[in-house]
Amino acid sequence: MSRLTDLLRQVRGTDAQLGADLEKEISALTKRRSFGLVFERHQPEAVELPGQPIRRGAKVRVLQPRGETAKGDSRLWRVDSIETDFAGQQIAQLIELVKDAPEHTTAPIEDLVVVAEFDDKIYPGLVETGRVERGGDKPFHTVINAENFHALEMLTYTHRGKVDAIYIDPPYNTGARDWKYNNDYVEGDDDYRHSKWLAFMERRLLVARELLNPDDSVLIVTIDEKEYLRLGMLLEQTFPEASIQMISSVINPSGVARKNQFYRADEYLYFVFLGTSTVVPHGGNMLTPAEAYEGKRIDIWRRLLRSGTNSRRQDGVKQFYPFWIDEESKRIHSIGDYLPLGEDPKAVTPPLPGLVPCWPIRSDNGEGCWQISSETARTGLAEGTVKLGSYTASKGRWSVSYLRNAEKQRLARGELEVVGSDQNGALILKQSESIARTLNPVTVWNQVSHNAGAGGSNIIRALLPDRKFPFPKSLFAVEDALRFFVKEKPDAVVLDFFSGSGTTAHAIMRLNKQDDGRRQCISVTNNEVSAEEQGKLRKQSLRPGDTEWERWGICDYITKPRIRAAITGKTPDGEPIKGEYKFTDEFPMAEGFEENAAFFTLTYEAPLSVRHHRAFERIAPMLWLRAGATGRLIDDLGDRGWDISAVYAVLENIDDAESFFDAMCGAEAVHTVFVVADDDAAFQMVCRELRSDLHVVRLYESYLQNFEINQGRGF
Ligand SMILES: C[S@@+](CC[C@H](N)C(=O)[O-])C[C@H]1O[C@@H](n2cnc3c(N)ncnc32)[C@H](O)[C@@H]1O
Structure with a gap:
């Protein structure tokens, strides 16, 4: 490019107009991405809006006849006029929405559904369909039944730049009828399935980006092996200013069989950090099970002998000094001063007869150096943070151990507890209960509580007995992921626009309970009926938009009742929810939460x-x-x-x-x-x-x- 820029400059010098024309063309060319993630945008996406009134000028599709299960006609029509026939039925005159040779037809308006293409102008509104109030003056969590692209657009008015965290668990594009593009399931054999998925995700992420606080917020996206590579690149492209990390999280330790391949035990979480967004440690390191270290005695002593680079005597001249050891009592008697470079340690006499010196001698028998100066070592010995280590008979040498500054700080913060001291006066430590909250989390998570079955489906079963939702996230996995970012933001606004069963809102309510927070969650999900259920309903002559169809939709049948149940502590039948939350805190689910939702x-x-x-x-x-x-x-x-x-x-x-x-x-x-x-x-x-x-x-x-x-x- 720099060569081109030089040439352009030369051209502009001789012919300004030619230079400007060339620049324009080159700029257009460079906008056409030739590397990175290249995919078809499949414009425009369209969504059916059952229940919308059919008016003159409306863009519509003709629904398949009642009772029909085969795929419907996907053509788009414009309503030219509406007339009432002799039987009193309203009939629409339709013109096909194509440029060349459009067809004309008629259809009863009850067989039509309004379609919004994503480049059509739309004026959104909201109609309240219920609320639960147990949270006094706390902000309300909201659940919005909507096509999420339109809901995101609506939120650009209400929440532009105001969202602290977005957590989404989009369809994973497994090819198993897990999502629809333009009203059609995207099947595994669809040649465009990856580009459709990317176009679908990109449109939503571009709007979501406008909602996130650019100075400090996070986007969390879960995904599995089917799309994680493409999603990673899409996120990089969509959030070029952000830093991005991917976590691998075990959700099913026994793994799901993959023919001729490794069994899949994990899924992935992308974290997109905007502005100053920072992980606030809150749990263990997410890899080691909490019970492995809680309350146990631990060994966090490090060898005082420096190793690796800069570990020779000349690299730390003042760190070459002797520990004088009383071998009988196995104690450090005292610590000598450093021996200037060039002086022979063998010439140094002990402060008391019988004491044995321990010099920093490396494993290759060369002269080395300690990690700290003799003054610091003396202070450490007095306070119990420097101690005599083991004796290696083959080398005839003692070792010395010490606590690093990081551990001393943890001690000062109360994350480590002093249980006692040994015969040398050295501290005996154990992890205090709070240690689990302050270890630095790593990029591989393996927590029993994140198991999708126990933490996801079982919770839904308890809250909504007899109702099923495919693949809800573990409540505790969502809680853990979000806590890293909203722990210190008690007023955080969190958004999930693929909210499914409402796990994110539930997790936010749990977080609020832990610290009296006033965080609010906006959950958006459509009222889709599962593929299996749809077949059954169609056979009963039902169609989307019918009350009897809509009542089985995810938002009405699962999301709203789940959030209501979580808050009230009662199932939809009014029974107290059985079981307890067993996580960072244990309490009966029947207690519910002091929260509001609309x-x-x-x-x-x-x-x-x-x-x-x-x-x-x-x-x-x-x-x-x-x-x-x-x-x-x-x-x-x-x-x-x-x-x-x-x-x-x-x-x-x-x-x-x-x-x-x-x-x-x-x-x-x-x-x-x-x-x-x-x-x-x-x-x-x-x-x-x-x-x-x-x-x-x-x-x-x-x-x-x-x-x-x-x-x-x-x-
Ligand atoms: C994988 S699920 C999310 C599950 C959720 N994390 C949970 O724990 O229950 C994705 C959800 O997004 C919804 N969805 C898919 N496409 C959508 C769209 N365009 N607009 C709104 N919701 C959509 C689906 O109906 C589904 O419930």
């Missing part, structure tokens, strides 16, 4: 109703989310045209705002005010009347600009 479904609003303020009810939850999901949700402004809740307020009626300003004087906890103002001068007037520390957000212009899904991202 459940929503993402809706798609018509731009006209948004523009005319008619969609306030649907927008209201987003304002509440943006203001921190705390306290009462303002969903009705009543006749006076304003309302003030715990931490935010909404003012619609600017013309009659005096009473609002008066009420705001006493509302000290309020930090955000949404003002509906089409007129700039009126908005400025409101701002002047309000406290200067308030965050004042203008609606609806900002709504239309920010909520309009797809703002030219080119998806």
Whole structure:
């Protein structure tokens, strides 16, 4: 490239226009990636929106007839007009959405489903579908039933740059009908399955990136052997400024058989560190089982003789001195001064007759040096952190051991406990209970609690007896992974946009219980019905969008009930949950958690109703989310045209705002005010009347600009 840059400079010197033209072409060429991860973007992705009203101009698909299990027609149509036939049925005239020679057809509108392609503009709304309140004034956890791409776009309005951690466990692309692209399962024999998966992930990661706090946040993505190589490269490409690590985590120690290959016992977690994001040690090292060292006596003494490079006498002149040993009592009597280079140790006389010297002599019998000076060694001997080691008869030599500074600091922090001292006065130590919280975690994890069966499926079985969810994560694995980043952030906002059974929210509630935290989790998942279940439902003449179909969807059947059960401590039948959490803390699951949660479904609003303020009810939850999901949700402004809740307020009626300003004087906890103002001068007037520390957000212009899904991202 530098050669090209030089040539360009020369061309520009002689012909500026030619230089500019060439530069433009070269820049376009360099944008076409020729190495790294190259894949088809498969544009645009599309999602069916069952339940959306069919209007003139809508983009639709024709559903397969009721009772039909074969794959439906994937063509897209535009509704040209809707007429009512003689039997009173509404029939849509459809035009195929292709440039060349589009077909025309008709279909009853009940056989149509609205489709949103990801480059279509969409105005999202939220409808509350339930809530659980046991957490007083704590922020609410939220569960959003939605296509996650659209939910992420919606969150760019409410949480841009505000998310502290994202944990996702996306479909692993196993080829076993574990995920859909454009409404079709991606099968193992699909030639494009990897590029479809990459396109699917990239679109979502690019939006997720806008939600993460660029100064300090983390993205955690789990994956297995099928896509881990490609995912690693995609993450590098999408987060070029971040540092990335991959952890290998044992989730099934006996392993799953792989023909002619090693059995697979682990899966992987990518950690994408943004800004100053730092691992805060909290457990053991994640490799050694906690029970292997807790409370046990340990040997953390190190040899005082320096080894490796810089270990000759001349490398540490002042570290060449004798320990004088009383061999009868096996004690260090005293420590001599260093012997200047060139002087013979054999010429040094003992301080008392009978004492034997121990000089730093290396294994090759050459003169070496100790790790510390004689003064430091004397202090160590007095405090019990330097001791006589073993005697090697073949060499006729003693060794000396000591505690390094790192261990002395752990002692000072209380991570090591002094049990007593030996005959030499040297300390006898054991790991204190708290040691498990402060070891540095390593990149291979092997924790029994991370076993997907015991920590995942069994927990779901206890919370939701008789309901099944395929492959939930171990609750404790998610808790451990997140604790490294949110342990010292009691107000952290955590997002999981492939939340499945809701394990992440559950883990966050457990973390809150451990330190009285007020962390909140946003869980997004669609209401997909499993492939197996779908077949059964279709045979019963049901289709997506039917109440009887939707009730079996993951979000309604698993995610929301699981979070409700975790908080209340009761199963959906009202029975106390059997069993205990057995992890860092043990308590009955029936105790539940003092937490709040609210459940929503993402809706798609018509731009006209948004523009005319008619969609306030649907927008209201987003304002509440943006203001921190705390306290009462303002969903009705009543006749006076304003309302003030715990931490935010909404003012619609600017013309009659005096009473609002008066009420705001006493509302000290309020930090955000949404003002509906089409007129700039009126908005400025409101701002002047309000406290200067308030965050004042203008609606609806900002709504239309920010909520309009797809703002030219080119998806
Ligand atoms: C592997 S599961 C996550 C399991 C979760 N970690 C747990 O412990 O239960 C992935 C989930 O993402 C959901 N999902 C897949 N594609 C989605 C999409 N485009 N939008 C929303 N949810 C999606 C699936 O329905 C599935 O429940």
